[in-house]
Amino acid sequence: LFVTEVTNKDYREYLFWLKRVYVSYPNVYKKALPDTLVWRSPLGYNEPYVNNYLRHPAYNDFPVVGVSWVQANDYALWRTDRVNEMILVKAGYINLDLQQVDAENFNTDAYLLGMYEASVRKNKPSLKPGEEEGRRITFEDGLLLPKYRLPTEAEWEFAASGLIGNTYDERVVERKIYPWNGHNIRNSSSKHRGKMMANFVRGRGDYMGVAGNLNDHEP
Template identity: 55%
Template sequence: MKLKPLFILMFAALVSGCGLFGKGGGESSRTTGWKYNDPETGNIPNVSGYEQDAGPGLVFVQGGTFSMGRVEQDVMYRNDNFPRRVTVASFYMDETEVSNQSYREFTHWTSRVYPGDTERLKSITPDSTVWRSELAYNEPYVNNYYRHPAYSEYPVVGVTWEQAEAYCEWRTDRVNEQILVEKGILTHDAAQGGQNTYTTKTYLSGLYDGTAGKKPVENGDGTARRVKWEDGIVLPNYRLPTEAEWEYAAYGLIGNTDGELLTDRKLYPWNGAYLRDDHKKDKGRMRANFVRGRGDMMGMAGALNDNADISSPVFSYEPNDYGLYCMSGNVNEWVADVYRSQSMEDVEEFNPFRGNVITEYRRDANGQLMRNQYGELIKDTIPGMDYRNFKDGDLNSQVVEGDNWNAAEKKGSEGMYIQDNRPGYFTSLITDEVRVYKGGSWRDRPYWLVPGTRRYLDQKHAKNDLGFRCAMTRVGSPEGF
C-alpha cells in the first residue's frame, strides 16, 4: 500500500515531463508559470491544440520518401530526370485541375473590383487563340471553350505560368477573406477597390481598413485587436506545387505499401503498368484521355475509348489513392520549378525545389510599407538572393578561363546556355523564366502520362493542353499528433 502514493507521484512526474498536461500551450506557461491570455499577466498570447483545416478544394497529401524521376527508358534521351531518392513534406493539393468556372470567378471579381481597367483584366484572361490552327477547324473552341457553360467544368487552358501564379494569390485572399467573414471579423465589402482592396498581406499588416464597425478579435480582458498571423485563423498561401510535390502526389504510393515496404512501384498514378481499367465493371476502359495512336484521339463511334475528343471534365476517370483526379492525361499542369536539365543533381534531399527568389516588402523613407495602385504590397528581391541559378549559372558552375576565378562575372543562365532567337539559329530555350510542366494531356502519347517525365515552357507562354492546380503548405506535424 505504501507503493501506491509513490507510483502516483512518479506517474504524475512522467506525464508532466512528457507535456501531456498543458503541452504546447495549456492555461499557463511551462516556462514561467504565468497564465496565458489573462489580463493580470499581460495577455500573453498562446494558441493550443491548433490543427490546420484544408482550404476549399484541397485534399491532404501525407508526405514521405520516394524515388523521384525516370521509371522507364528515357525515349527523349535528355537524361534530365534520372531517379533520386527524396523526401516531400506533407501538404495539401487541389482535388482537380482548376476549371473554367473556377478561373472565371477570378476574372469576374477582377472586372467588378477594377471596372474599366482593361489592361489588368487582359493580363489575367486566358488566351483562347491557343486553339487556333492553320490546318484544323478549331475556331469553335476559340469562342466556346473558356466562355460557354458546356465547358464550365473542363480544365482551364491557355493560361501562362504567371497567370496561374496570379490566380493562386487571388484565391488566397478570397478564401482568407471568407474565413474572416464567417468568424464575424469582417463583412463582404462589395465596394472595395484600389488602395482599399482586401489582401491577406495588407490586412495582417494593418493597412486594410475595411473592418470599421465589425467584430474584432478580443483579448482575455475584452479589449479589441486585429487578427495576427500568430492566431492561426487565416490559411497559408495557395500556390503552385513544386515539381517534387506534384510528382509525389501523382503516384499516390500510399496504396502500394506494407508498412515501409513499397510492394509495387507504379508507372502511372493507378496500380500496374496498363492504360486500361482491369476492374470488372469498367474492364477495358481507358484510365485517362490521351492519344492512343496516330489520329486516334477518342476511339470509334459506339465504343469511345476515353469519351473525350479534347480535354474532359475535371472529375473524369478514377482518382488516385490520394483522391486526386486526372494526374495523368486530360491537360498538362504547370509546377513552380524553374527548369534545369540537371537539377536532380543539385537540389536538396528534403523538399527539393529550384526557383527560390527571396523578397522583402518595399518601405518608404519613413519605414512605411508601400503599395501599388491595386493596394498590393510591393516586393523587391533581396540582393544576392535570387537562387534560380544556384549551382547552375553561378560562379561555382561556370568554366572560367585563366587563374583569376574571383574576377569572373556571374553570367547566369545566359552564360550557361545558348540564347539565340534569330531565325535558323540554335537556342537552348533555357532561361530563368522557363518553368516545368508535367502530367501528359489529351494531345500526348502514353510516355508523357508517366509522372516522372518532365517538359518546360517559357512562363509567359500558353498552350491548349496546359492548365494547373493549386497546392498549400501544411503547418505543423506531417499528420497530426
C-alpha cells in the first residue's frame, strides 16, 4: 500500500521512464497519460488546470488526478519493479542498467523466475552442490519488497467508515460522526478547550467559539 499520495512529480517520472524505455511501443506511454480533461466543468473556468496542473512545477507536490483504476495498478507494478531494482543495485548484486529498452527491462517477477538476465555484480552464496559461483537473490532472502497495490474494496470501506479509534477488544462498537475521536464538535484539550474542531456546525447557529475567544470558522 502507498503511505502517501502519488504526486504529479512522481507520475511524471513514471511517464518519462515509459517514454524512454518503450521506444518501439509508444502506446504504452500514451495509455498511461492521465485524463487532464477531468478539470473541465460547465459551471467553472478550469482551463489553467487542464493545461498546467500535471506538468507545471508549481503543482509538483500536488496529488495526480485523472488516473483510472487500471492506470493506478500499472503504476503500482512499475513502482514495485523500480524499487526492487534499486534495492539489488544498492546491495551490490546487480549493476544499474540505463540502456534498458522495450521488454528488456528489470521486472521483479521475471528476475525471480530467472527469465531476466541482469548485469550481475555478485551472487548470493549457495549451499547447493555444483553452484560454487553462487545464486541470484530469491524472495525468501527477505531483500525484495512485496508488490505495491491499491486498497481492496473492503479496505476502502473500512477507511471511509472512520472506525479507527472506535473499537473495543477488536469489536467495532460504533461509527464515528466526525473524522476525530469523540462526539463533540469542540476541542477538549487543555490548550484549545472549547474551540470548534472544524468548519461546520450541527444545526442552526453562528460559527463562533466560546465567549471572549473569537473562533470564527464561517466559510
